[in-house]
């Protein structure tokens with residue numbers, strides 16, 4: 001199945017389910033030490049681990065990310081979010097060095113205004 005957006009109603013269900021499964025915690029590298037249920041559903045992003053032709057909307061291809069980890073994921077499809085995240089102070093001006101991909105070591109991220117802490 002190609003990566004295709006689910007109808008809005010179905011996607012809402014999917015988001016809720018992934019939020020439950022991931023215990024309300026961002027699965028990104030910058031949130032490994034965050035407690036369960038630290039990411040409210042309303043702020044949660046659901047990320048396609050594999051996107052494009054290989055990606056599906058199956059649960060095992062989806063994971064919960066906070067906005068910052070989502071923005072910083074090394075993925076051309078996320079570029080549109082960078083400008084606004086910069087303006088919001090969510091990511092530092094040298095954000096490029098914090099881009100991550102699965103399996104990569106990531107440098108510690110300085111706390112940002114958008115950290116919510």
Ligand SMILES: [Zn+2]
Nearest residue numbers: 026031066069
């Ligand atoms: Zn995160």
